[in-house]
Amino acid sequence: MAPSSTVWPLDPHTKAKHDILRSYLGGWYPVLSSHNGRIVFLDGFAGPGVYGGGEEGSPIIALKTLLDHGYLQNMSNCQIVFVFCENEPARLASLQEQIEQVKQEHSPFPKNVIIEIYGDSFSDSARRILDSLTEGDEKQNLAPTFAFVDPFGFSGVPVELLRDLVAYDRCELFVNLMVDHINRFATNPKVSQHMDDLFGTQEYMGVREVEAGKRVQFLHDLYRRQLSTVCKFPYVQSFAMYGKNGHLSYYLMHGTRHIRGVELMKDAMWKTDPGGGSAFHDRLAGMDVLFQLEPDFEPLLAGLRQEFGGRTTSIDEVESWVTLQTPYRKAHLRKNALTPMEKAGTLSVARPGKSGFPSGTRLTFD
Numbered sequence: 001m002a003p004s005s006t007v008w009p010l011d012p013h014t015k016a017k018h019d020i021l022r023s024y025l026g027g028w029y030p031v032l033s034s035h036n037g038r039i040v041f042l043d044g045f046a047g048p049g050v051y052g053g054g055e056e057g058s059p060i061i062a063l064k065t066l067l068d069h070g071y072l073q074n075m076s077n078c079q080i081v082f083v084f085c086e087n088e089p090a091r092l093a094s095l096q097e098q099i100e101q102v103k104q105e106h107s108p109f110p111k112n113v114i115i116e117i118y119g120d121s122f123s124d125s126a127r128r129i130l131d132s133l134t135e136g137d138e139k140q141n142l143a144p145t146f147a148f149v150d151p152f153g154f155s156g157v158p159v160e161l162l163r164d165l166v167a168y169d170r171c172e173l174f175v176n177l178m179v180d181h182i183n184r185f186a187t188n189p190k191v192s193q194h195m196d197d198l199f200g201t202q203e204y205m206g207v208r209e210v211e212a213g214k215r216v217q218f219l220h221d222l223y224r225r226q227l228s229t230v231c232k233f234p235y236v237q238s239f240a241m242y243g244k245n246g247h248l249s250y251y252l253m254h255g256t257r258h259i260r261g262v263e264l265m266k267d268a269m270w271k272t273d274p275g276g277g278s279a280f281h282d283r284l285a286g287m288d289v290l291f292q293l294e295p296d297f298e299p300l301l302a303g304l305r306q307e308f309g310g311r312t313t314s315i316d317e318v319e320s321w322v323t324l325q326t327p328y329r330k331a332h333l334r335k336n337a338l339t340p341m342e343k344a345g346t347l348s349v350a351r352p353g354k355s356g357f358p359s360g361t362r363l364t365f366d
């Protein structure tokens with residue numbers, strides 16, 4: 001499954017993954033840089049930086065999203081550090097070449113943008129980074145980190161290493177869980193150490209008792225639970241990627257400790273899947289029909305009635321509930337739920353201004 005060549009063609013699901021990453025970082029850089037002196041984007045499995053047709057790889061996307069960002073000029077008080085790990089020499093050389101090109105294109109290169117490239121394995125590089133943090137003035141070196149962990153398979157990604165890497169409060173994780181591959185190998189004794197490390201528990205062995213059609217969901221749920229309990233992310237969202245054969249190939253999972261992170265990731269996921277915000281299918285890629293699908297908002301309306309029916313509450317409370325307890329976005333709440341409910345007379349609105357649902361608005365649901 002892993003290509004043997006230095007670069008390989010870009011699949012539609014990889015483009016979808018990149019779209020989510022680009023969209024998320026476009027929101028993450030300004031939010032984090034305005035409160036911190038230093039932020040880190042870490043790409044643990046960086047790849048060659050380019051695909052067969054010349055398309056950009058994740059490190060270049062992350063860099064250019066910052067360098068071409070309209071807000072960059074306001075980030076001069078923040079150092080933005082890019083850490084790229086790639087352990088295959090030819091891909092590493094390709095990555096270095098791609099980065100040099102970006103530097104030339106963006107000359108004079110901003111002094112507050114630092115690029116560090118590690119040529120050994122993600123786990124060795126990550127341990128080295130963690131050791132250097134504990135050697136120095138620890139507190140000073142801790143920085144909000146967005147760790148993108150995108151391996152080909154399941155080896156070399158111990159959940160306890162991820163835990164250490166994202167231990168600081170404002171760190172986030174965006175990880176590719178190759179569930180199809182994991183499902184095929186989960187009970188193979190030859191890879192049991194990798195599986196133990198990946199999950200940080202042997203409970204994945206329980207997949208043997210699960211009926212065939214539910215195994216991928218079982219592995220998803222277990223890993224998601226580990227991200228919550230081991231890595232201490234109260235909020236974990238996932239996005240399913242289906243390959244050309246129609247099989248669920250992998251999940252992208254995002255862990256954050258802040259509601260703003262949940263909002264930004266939901267926006268990014270819904271942009272890629274306008275019909276539901278949760279999945280991308282290679283088979284449907286490029287078909288316009290995908291982008292005309294209207295999401296079903298009935299579950300949102302029903303949920304609001306069940307949660308808030310018969311009482312008065314603030315717009316802030318309702319927004320938090322939608323963001324954290326439902327798959328929908330804040331924008332859906334206003335446009336597709338509150339506005340039609342008010343028109344239908346099932347919602348009374350006491351608003352500070354003339355229109356909309358600004359902060360301070362009180363809502364009474366029938």
Ligand SMILES: C[S@@+](CC[C@H](N)C(=O)[O-])C[C@H]1O[C@@H](n2cnc3c(N)ncnc32)[C@H](O)[C@@H]1O
Binds near residue numbers: 045048120151
């Ligand atoms: C799925 S590709 C990464 C694609 C890239 N993130 C992107 O979206 O453009 C995985 C990359 O990780 C590299 N790799 C494999 N094992 C590694 C390890 N243990 N440490 C660092 N890199 C590794 C592979 O050579 C490959 O280039």
